[in-house]
Amino acid sequence: MSEQAVTRAALAQARRVVVKIGSALLTNDGRGLDEAAIAGWVDQLAALHRQGVEVVLVSSGAVAAGMARLGWTRRPGALHELQAAAAVGQTGLVQCYEQHFARFDVRTAQILLTHDDLSNRKRYLNARSALRSLIAMQVVAIVNENDTVVTDEIRFGDNDTLGALVANLLEADALIILTDQEGLFDADPRHDPGARLIHEGDAGDPRWEQVAGDGGALGRGGMATKVRAARLAARSGAVTAIASGRQPEVMARLMAGERLGTLLHPEHAPMTARKRWLAGQLQVRGTLTLDAGAVAGLCRRGSSLLPVGVTRVAGQFRRGDMVSCLDEQGRVIARGLVNYDAGEAARILGIASHAIPEVLGYMEAPELIHRDNLVVL
Numbered sequence: 001m002s003e004q005a006v007t008r009a010a011l012a013q014a015r016r017v018v019v020k021i022g023s024a025l026l027t028n029d030g031r032g033l034d035e036a037a038i039a040g041w042v043d044q045l046a047a048l049h050r051q052g053v054e055v056v057l058v059s060s061g062a063v064a065a066g067m068a069r070l071g072w073t074r075r076p077g078a079l080h081e082l083q084a085a086a087a088v089g090q091t092g093l094v095q096c097y098e099q100h101f102a103r104f105d106v107r108t109a110q111i112l113l114t115h116d117d118l119s120n121r122k123r124y125l126n127a128r129s130a131l132r133s134l135i136a137m138q139v140v141a142i143v144n145e146n147d148t149v150v151t152d153e154i155r156f157g158d159n160d161t162l163g164a165l166v167a168n169l170l171e172a173d174a175l176i177i178l179t180d181q182e183g184l185f186d187a188d189p190r191h192d193p194g195a196r197l198i199h200e201g202d203a204g205d206p207r208w209e210q211v212a213g214d215g216g217a218l219g220r221g222g223m224a225t226k227v228r229a230a231r232l233a234a235r236s237g238a239v240t241a242i243a244s245g246r247q248p249e250v251m252a253r254l255m256a257g258e259r260l261g262t263l264l265h266p267e268h269a270p271m272t273a274r275k276r277w278l279a280g281q282l283q284v285r286g287t288l289t290l291d292a293g294a295v296a297g298l299c300r301r302g303s304s305l306l307p308v309g310v311t312r313v314a315g316q317f318r319r320g321d322m323v324s325c326l327d328e329q330g331r332v333i334a335r336g337l338v339n340y341d342a343g344e345a346a347r348i349l350g351i352a353s354h355a356i357p358e359v360l361g362y363m364e365a366p367e368l369i370h371r372d373n374l375v376v377l
């Protein structure tokens with residue numbers, strides 16, 4: 001079998017799938033929700049559900065639906081207006097899905113998540129157990145960002161990232177991202193009519209970031225966040241398909257292994273659940289610059305990070321915060337939960353661990369970041 005056939009077969013064998021439907025597709029040119037299109041996707045999702053595929057839906061559209069209900073023609077810029085529009089629109093969005101799933105006697109549930117819910121380990125585990133229970137009860141969960149309570153600093157913003165983190169959370173086999181283009185092209189087809197579709201590739205291939213641009217007027221992250229989402233999803237071993245939601249029977253055809261859209265597959269073995277959770281954190285409070293020996297220790301031997309290998313400390317972080325580890329060229333090579341505050345870290349950098357008590361008067365731990373709390377990117 002060819003490599004592409006093997007990759008497509010991975011999708012055909014998927015038992016648990018996260019489907020993300022983007023704003024660019026859900027709205028009728030900004031005039032509220034495209035209810036006929038939603039009905040069509042629900043037909044397809046219900047068919048998968050009937051075949052025993054576990055489906056979780058991540059749907060955008062709250063802000064767009066709220067704008068239409070409020071009679072706003074332009075997306076507001078102010079955060080409080082976006083929050084209000086999302087609050088008004090989310091009920092309509094979920095109502096629409098619920099009504100259509102009811103045609104098939106499929107029950108639905110609404111899950112609204114924030115970045116905080118996934119970065120706090122306890123809440124992350126709670127969200128996971130609630131979603132798992134819903135799946136076990138054959139309820140289709142409809143997930144969106146809880147736009148009403150997030151601020152710019154702590155929002156996912158786009159739902160591609162949220163879709164990938166939900167795929168990680170549930171160890172889904174596949175993430176299907178439906179959008180308004182046929183897939184990832186080698187240039188933005190909106191600007192370049194000669195752009196060619198990329199059929200398959202490794203999720204971690206750095207070339208995809210170079211060709212993926214931003215979104216249209218209705219969507220948020222464009223292709224850039226979809227490519228990033230594929231890389232995130234790959235951390236738990238999920239394949240990602242990016243395809244047009246307007247293709248007839250797109251879900252069934254993808255799941256049958258048809259060569260449709262772009263398929264980005266995981267390159268490496270999946271990370272453990274804890275490392276994935278670490279890697280999915282968006283809020284990084286500071287940076288540690290490492291010498292070449294420490295970089296090699298982390299990347300090749302999976303070692304902990306000791307103060308002796310650190311040459312510079314930046315940022316205001318506290319013990320337990322997430323920090324990035326940079327190599328001497330300033331590239332992020334790892335991330336982890338640090339054992340010392342920024343001030344303490346600055347005082348012990350470059351010294352051997354046995355000398356920590358002499359400098360600080362005590363020793364919290366011999367390493368700055370223990371390998372269990374460290375993820376190499």
Ligand SMILES: Nc1ncnc2c1ncn2[C@@H]1O[C@H](COP(=O)(O)OP(=O)(O)O)[C@@H](O)[C@H]1O
Nearest residue numbers: 022023024179185188213215216219220221222
């Ligand atoms: N290389 C690319 N290939 C395909 N689409 C691209 C590319 N770069 C940018 N885009 C744009 O990304 C848009 C889809 O992203 P977005 O508007 O955020 O939609 P959604 O709401 O579905 O997430 C497309 O309309 C397209 O113009």
Ligand SMILES: N[C@@H](CCC(=O)OP(=O)(O)O)C(=O)O
Nearest residue numbers: 022023060061062063159220
């Ligand atoms: N949470 C927002 C959706 C954000 C958004 O548009 O994301 P995307 O569909 O990835 O472009 C909403 O429901 O309006």
